[in-house]
Amino acid sequence: MNTEELVEYFRAQMRxxxxxxxxxxxxxxxxxxxxxxxxxxxxxxxxxxxxxxxxLTGVDSSVAVSSGGELxxxxxxxxxxxxxxxxxxxxVMEERGELFLEKISMSRTKVAKLCHTFIKDxxxxxxxxxxxxxxxxxxxxxxxxxxxxxxxxxxxxxSAGRQMADAVRNLKVPVIVVLDAAxxxxxxxxxxxxVGAEGVVESGGIINKIGTYQTAVCSKAHNKPFYVxxxxxxxxxxxPLNQQDVPDRFKVSIFPPGALLSLCFLYELFSPxxxxxxxxxxxxxxxxxxMIDYTPxxxxxxxxxxxxVLTPSAVSDELIxxxx
Amino acid sequence: xxxxxxxxxxxxxEDIERxxxxxxxxxxxxxxxxxKEKKQQKKNKEKSDENASHEGxxxxxxxxxxKPVGSASQPPAQPSPKVPAPPAAAVPVxxxxxxxxxxxxxxxxxxxxxxxxxxxxAERASKGKKGDVGQPAPTGKLKAPPSxxxxxxxxxxxxxxVDDGIKTPGCNAAENVKIPLxxxxxxxxxxxxxxxxxxxxxxxxxxLGIPSTVIHPAIVRLxxxxxxxxxxxxxxxxxxxxHAFKQVIRDYTTxxxxxxxxxxxxxxxxxxxxLHQCRPVSASMGNAIKYxxxxxxxxxxxxxxxxxxxxxxxxxxxxxxxxxxxxxxxxAKYSIEKISDGDVILVYGCSSLVNHILxxxxxxxxxxxxxxxDSRPRLEGREALRRLVQKGISCTYVLISxxxxxxxxxxxxxxxxxxxxxxxxxxxxxxxxxxxxxxKAFNVPVLVCCETYKFCERVQTDSFVSNELDDPDxxxxxxxxxxxxEHWQEVPSLGLLNLVYDVTPPDFVDLVITDLGMIPCxxxxxxxxxxxMDQ
Numbered sequence: 001m002n003t004e005e006l007v008e009y010f011r012a013q014m015r016x017x018x019x020x021x022x023x024x025x026x027x028x029x030x031x032x033x034x035x036x037x038x039x040x041x042x043x044x045x046x047x048x049x050x051x052x053x054x055x056l057t058g059v060d061s062s063v064a065v066s067s068g069g070e071l072x073x074x075x076x077x078x079x080x081x082x083x084x085x086x087x088x089x090x091x092v093m094e095e096r097g098e099l100f101l102e103k104i105s106m107s108r109t110k111v112a113k114l115c116h117t118f119i120k121d122x123x124x125x126x127x128x129x130x131x132x133x134x135x136x137x138x139x140x141x142x143x144x145x146x147x148x149x150x151x152x153x154x155x156x157x158x159s160a161g162r163q164m165a166d167a168v169r170n171l172k173v174p175v176i177v178v179l180d181a182a183x184x185x186x187x188x189x190x191x192x193x194x195v196g197a198e199g200v201v202e203s204g205g206i207i208n209k210i211g212t213y214q215t216a217v218c219s220k221a222h223n224k225p226f227y228v229x230x231x232x233x234x235x236x237x238x239x240p241l242n243q244q245d246v247p248d249r250f251k252v253s254i255f256p257p258g259a260l261l262s263l264c265f266l267y268e269l270f271s272p273x274x275x276x277x278x279x280x281x282x283x284x285x286x287x288x289x290x291m292i293d294y295t296p297x298x299x300x301x302x303x304x305x306x307x308x309v310l311t312p313s314a315v316s317d318e319l320i321x322x323x324x
Numbered sequence: 325x326x327x328x329x330x331x332x333x334x335x336x337x338e339d340i341e342r343x344x345x346x347x348x349x350x351x352x353x354x355x356x357x358x359x360k361e362k363k364q365q366k367k368n369k370e371k372s373d374e375n376a377s378h379e380g381x382x383x384x385x386x387x388x389x390x391k392p393v394g395s396a397s398q399p400p401a402q403p404s405p406k407v408p409a410p411p412a413a414a415v416p417v418x419x420x421x422x423x424x425x426x427x428x429x430x431x432x433x434x435x436x437x438x439x440x441x442x443x444x445x446a447e448r449a450s451k452g453k454k455g456d457v458g459q460p461a462p463t464g465k466l467k468a469p470p471s472x473x474x475x476x477x478x479x480x481x482x483x484x485x486v487d488d489g490i491k492t493p494g495c496n497a498a499e500n501v502k503i504p505l506x507x508x509x510x511x512x513x514x515x516x517x518x519x520x521x522x523x524x525x526x527x528x529x530x531x532l533g534i535p536s537t538v539i540h541p542a543i544v545r546l547x548x549x550x551x552x553x554x555x556x557x558x559x560x561x562x563x564x565x566x567h568a569f570k571q572v573i574r575d576y577t578t579x580x581x582x583x584x585x586x587x588x589x590x591x592x593x594x595x596x597x598x599l600h601q602c603r604p605v606s607a608s609m610g611n612a613i614k615y616x617x618x619x620x621x622x623x624x625x626x627x628x629x630x631x632x633x634x635x636x637x638x639x640x641x642x643x644x645x646x647x648x649x650x651x652x653x654x655x656a657k658y659s660i661e662k663i664s665d666g667d668v669i670l671v672y673g674c675s676s677l678v679n680h681i682l683x684x685x686x687x688x689x690x691x692x693x694x695x696x697x698d699s700r701p702r703l704e705g706r707e708a709l710r711r712l713v714q715k716g717i718s719c720t721y722v723l724i725s726x727x728x729x730x731x732x733x734x735x736x737x738x739x740x741x742x743x744x745x746x747x748x749x750x751x752x753x754x755x756x757x758x759x760x761x762x763x764k765a766f767n768v769p770v771l772v773c774c775e776t777y778k779f780c781e782r783v784q785t786d787s788f789v790s791n792e793l794d795d796p797d798x799x800x801x802x803x804x805x806x807x808x809x810e811h812w813q814e815v816p817s818l819g820l821l822n823l824v825y826d827v828t829p830p831d832f833v834d835l836v837i838t839d840l841g842m843i844p845c846x847x848x849x850x851x852x853x854x855x856x857m858d859q
Contacts, residue, residue, distance in 0.1 A: 241835060317847060
């Protein structure tokens with residue numbers, strides 16, 4: 001399976017299920033790659049998988065894809081590969097891969113189950129930009145017959161917030177779109193803030209759409225709880241010290257939208273500044289506008305993951321367990 | 325070597341000091357015991373000859389030092405059974421044998437108390453001893469164990485009682501290493517009165533008599549190097565300790581009817597006590613000692629001596645290599661990712677690890693400049709400055725009083741650590757927490773670099789409960805021919821405080837770089853857990 005097939009399969013996965021996280025699509029692609037791989041040795045297989053992950057990161061340079069790929073690789077090799085026969089080993093790895101995929105498909109449901117209890121009746125929630133995990137949480141809360149209302153920030157430059165508002169409206173929940181600049185104004189009325197994450201870093205901080213950091217600082221100033229919902233495959237072995245320390249390759253990530261329409265919109269109309277290969281063309285990134293920012297752990301109250309409800313300092317513990 | 329000649333006068337002042345602080349502790353039972361002893365002593369008057377009383381005085385004085393030393397060395401997690409565990413009151417010490425109180429001609433109140441203490445010390449030290457030989461009769465700052473009256477108080481002949489220091493339990497008399505206790509020097513600030521303050525001009529080795537020293541010369545030399553500050557710095561001290569232990573192991577022969585695994589551990593314990601007297605054992609040294617003791621006790625008894633010794637030597641080599649040398653390489657590798665071109669890096673004092681990192685980064689052609697912050701009285705920053713400038717790194721040198729002036733220019737702060745405590749606090753050279761605090765106020769990221777062998781299970785939230793006091797005379801400085809503090813001892817209300825360490829809370833530290841990777845400060849117990857699982 002060469003590069004083009006890989007990318008095409010990945011894009012196809014994204015198209016068939018717009019609700020799926022890009023990392024999940026990447027992992028599906030890697031699993032397919034594993035099945036079709038014709039390598040002779042396990043080392044070679046591993047090298048090929050790593051190459052495939054890098055290739056996918058080149059297409060969609062979100063943090064989640066690279067972390068998901070690495071976790072996938074670790075998970076499938078975390079078994080006894082003592083069989084002499086390569087095909088037997090491959091079978092074992094494929095089974096593990098399917099297991100992993102199954103686990104992470106359930107992760108959003110697990111997160112929603114954990115988080116919806118924190119939404120009380122009559123609550124006013126503020127969220128930022130478009131996140132499918134947050135949507136799932138709100139779905140679950142609405143299904144539990146809770147009455148709440150939602151404020152969504154517009155989240156320029158791609159107005160992903162409007163998309164979120166449409167989706168929430170479909171849940172029959174009252175929703176208001178606010179300007180990004182109005183977050184401080186609105187926070188008085190709000191009871192809690194829930195955001196998703198593109199990546200969760202070792203310090204317990206998160207990488208998310210630009211504007212999250214501001215929201216976090218404002219909510220800290222107002223003493224409102226700031227909750228993050230994220231699946232565990234988004235945990236990544238980065239440790240940024242400040243905004244400048246986040247690697248540039250993540251800053252120009254394409255924020256994966258859900259609807260097919262927005263996908264085309266982004267790629268064709270908005271594309272030149274925000275595509276992943278911008279990095280290769282542009283040299284002066286200070287004139288670029290990053291799509292993501294880093295929120296330090298001191299501003300986050302709790303993280304809801306499929307591994308449980310964690311405080312920011314527990315994230316490192318989980319990461320050590322996952323990676324060491 | 326000078327004869328063991330601590331003056332009587334000095335001993336008496338110690339007695340009086342002690343009686344002042346512990347006058348309240350004489351309970352009814354103790355009085356009864358003392359009365360019994362008086363009777364015993366009258367019987368044994370014939371046996372008292374030689375310099376028994378001198379020994380008694382010296383023992384008393386040294387035992388007094390020994391007690392807080394014991395409690396201070398407990399935190400660095402030394403599993404030495406010799407070290408008396410609870411510093412606080414009421415420790416019933418079930419002594420299997422009778423203690424032997426000191427033979428004191430004068431029966432003043434202070435002396436009686438001294439005797440009582442001597443007996444308690446003897447009981448404690450004789451725990452686990454095989455025969456009733458060589459009972460120490462020293463005294464210490466022990467409070468009386470309330471209900472440990474010995475029904476029979478056996479008296480030992482005085483010449484057997486010649487013991488002027490800490491005893492290692494489990495040894496028989498022939499091997500008892502007599503380690504003299506160092507005396508405190510000068511007035512101690514009341515907040516730190518539970519710590520020791522020694523003078524560099526009175527090294528421990530002056531009190532070691534030639535025949536009585538059963539301490540290996542490599543250890544004696546090491547102790548002197550520690551107490552004079554010739555070997556300083558956490559890594560340097562650990563490596564020097566391990567090299568000295570290697571020499572000890574090379575020269576060691578198992579005595580007949582003894583097992584190497586048990587006997588060597590005992591010997592090492594007495595050496596460690598000596599070293600602790602010269603300069604309190606650091607956390608990294610404590611961990612190294614724990615490792616060695618474990619290795620020694622794991623040697624199977626059927627192993628031949630030569631084989632065992634070779635095995636131990638290679639273990640120590642490997643420990644040094646893995647935990648210090650290779651760890652430094654790994655940490656440098658991680659740190660280089662955090663150093664970008666155009667950085668202005670602030671360092672404090674002289675940390676071997678931080679210097680190594682900066683030199684490596686410079687070799688990898690990173691463009692940065694360094695600001696070295698220094699402080700009195702050690703002025704270690706000059707050494708760091710020298711090393712960095714030699715490599716060609718452009719440096720600025722400031723004193724710690726100027727740190728808030730220079731911080732707006734700084735992009736990162738790199739700090740070394742003496743130890744990382746289990747609650748995430750960083751124990752490092754005094755002044756480190758100040759720098760971390762100011763850096764936090766300026767929003768400058770603070771990175772601490774520390775190898776994992778320095779992680780310890782102790783918990784501490786302030787710098788008072790356990791620290792080290794250096795020689796107060798170091799603070800005296802002569803400027804323009806005038807030495808203002810020359811006669812500080814004569815001013816009764818004046819105390820000079822020369823602290824060595826302080827603790828930095830984890831809120832001020834952004835990142836800890838270890839050989840296992842980059843972790844937040846709060847994840848230290850996770851690493852400890854992972855390491856314990858590996859073992």
